[in-house]
Amino acid sequence: xxxxxxxxxxxxxxxxxxxxxxxxxxxxxxxxxxxxxxxxxxxxxxxxxxxxxxxxxxxxxxxxxxxxxxxxxxxxxxxxxxxxxxxxxxxxxxxxxxxxxxxxxxxxxxxxx
Numbered sequence: 165x166x167x168x169x170x171x172x173x174x175x176x177x178x179x180x181x182x183x184x185x186x187x188x189x190x191x192x193x194x195x196x197x198x199x200x201x202x203x204x205x206x207x208x209x210x211x212x213x214x215x216x217x218x219x220x221x222x223x224x225x226x227x228x229x230x231x232x233x234x235x236x237x238x239x240x241x242x243x244x245x246x247x248x249x250x251x252x253x254x255x256x257x258x259x260x261x262x263x264x265x266x267x268x269x270x271x272x273x274x275x276x277x
Contacts, residue, residue: 172248179223179249187219224250228265 191207207215227249233240243265254260261267 172245172251175245175249176253180220183219183223184216187216191215231265 191212195206227241227246230236230241231243231246246265251257
């Protein structure tokens, strides 16, 4: 049980670090290429938070989609892996149905700070 919990935390950590690094790279490219590296062009804290939450929520949706066995066959990831990875950080998690992965009408997101 403890080893499983550790693996889930490691997977979530890897997702958050890689997605955050990619977002930083995209924001830097945006500043350099779209704004000609102007010093006075920067995002507000709220804009950065919104971009980050959108990025992580997009990754959560991708995880949900990758559980589709009919589409991905043996390469599909296990539903339990997705459920265990995101457990504890989902918004309004206690009110989500057990099969929230398969319900398209359910809007799932991570908790804001």
